Amino acid sequence: MGFEVDVYERTPGELDGRGGGIVLQPEVLRWFKERSELTPGQISTHSRVMRVIGDGNSVEFEEEVEWRFTSWGTLYRALLSDFGRENYHLGHTFVGLDQSSDSVSVRFANGRSADADLAIFADGITSVGRKRLLPDHQLDYVGYIGWRGTVPETQLSSETRAVLGDSLTYSFADQTHICMYPIPGPGDAVEVGGRLLNYVWYRNIPGTTELDEIMTDTFGFRGEVSVHPGKVQERYVEEMKDAASTLAPAATELVRSTAQPYIQPIMDFRPPRMVFGRAVTIGDSAFVARPHAAAGTAKAAAEAWALADALLAAKGDIDGALRAWEPRQLEVGNALLDRIKIMGRAAQIDNTWTPHDRRLRFGLLEGALQPAY
Template structure:
């Protein structure tokens, strides 16, 4: 039952975007309930995240307590060549954190009774100034606002904009996490206190330290996070997305789901194409995981009293290090726009319209930047003598240097 004095929001999606929305809207005086289709905890998903200012602004506004420290500090960026020589270094202090750390902190900041797992959203209807959300279980929820924060394959977006779908960008991100003390000494010495890269024609790798599985930031208890971007055609991608149990997946391969033959091939390709430091990262990873890189940008974010935020509205490529930051900024700005205690006489609908204009511009800038960065990294001309072998599964030959 909705309290008569407070507006109510129903948030679809219990991952980071939904939790940013819920914690921010509660800080703005709204009642909020979050509905997540998965019946399980999500805190083992994801890997490393650069801790951007937008994330910190959102959690501070919402009063969410992060661990102290909230991440691992790096002092410089280094660029390695194929022989592990440092070819460029930049003084660029920043903090890297873990997806799971943010997830746990925001989830713990919400009342348990406002979180509803195992509830799959199927449809909604607008009833005057309210919306009625319907779920597969037969449950219905009436609210003043419906927030679609359910990610790249958003169920709400599919109903609002059925023709706006993720478009595969032609390459994937292989990822891995390695306990700090399990990486060989030579690689750990190269990476410690650094954000490291190795670029080659048609591929790119990066690595940095993040907190441990339970948010530990003490030396020896942290984890190495690495990403290796590589190109694959649609047919090869389809085969890679078949997991170890023969199940064809569409979004990603979570840790522990990759076929052993694909893990072996990934390690062989690392031997052929990466320098000693990045090779050690791949070889030390027990359960690599993978996600296809996609492009998506909705032309609209507000549909009456239904709104899209985060990856449900636009997906910046990960080279921007901005997907989580954009979700945080969408949610934080939405809460500021809808804070009815700010003295603004505008209606909720007028506030939403103003918010949408600003956030669409942000989405355009970030997605354009991500596409530009991706093209520079992944479309270089490849000399014939430096191509992957056909066994690597690349439909377009790529250079390894």
């Protein structure tokens, strides 16, 4: 028994040119081990150690641990290749839905509609599905932003490449920290020399007035969840690069070498539920979790695996499957948000983050073992 699945994408063209880094947790790697024609090694880079660096690039902490990293675009292209394009429909922006006891009808801005037994909203942080299903609930800004960027590793000094090229690397300063790791480069290159060095640098902006100003792009539009590369006001880019001197030298060079850094305000969101009759939300359309645990993609994958298992076990009883599926997803999502609040406060407010504290490590579940590749 299987499922007939159609994917409706709101953008008019395939999503390309998105190079932000993603940590490949076991929940995502499972697809490439069990179902895909591609292997993890074809779509990802890897680290040898976790490293914390300080003044003069001194190594303050180092532990052998392997992680795999990919980019948003590389993962998208891999999954689309596996799914195929026959049932992948571009240019369909969701605008509304109607439900009965055993079906759902979804309407799109282009005038078309689709009928199904179940509608799954997996449309990200800006989910229009969430806004339709939970109109009175808003994302919570947590008081800091993430500056993001990528730099071809060949544009960096040999010292910086040596420090950052084989590791998941952190640098800390007063109420701020940066996380860095290698990801696939142009053409999805994963070999040394063709990769990008990716980072997220968290900086506190507690006031909403200053946030509104920095989130207004060069065309005067206020971004809801990002200001895209090339559209950040130059004065903020210059200030950010000047402030990078507070970080370890390798991190400073990486930040200052970024041609077009971009901004994401860091948000939290806890949904009261994920099942709405014959419509459900998963991934960032449901819980929105700060990136500290690198668990957003893993959470979406885990929810999708669990939903498939529940539907198969229910043997046609979709409502029963959803009742069985939802409680565990709410439990995991709430636990993740509780833990990332601790992580964010330790790194951005209290300066108490320590690499020895397993609660502060990557992973969807607290205390999860490092993935086996």
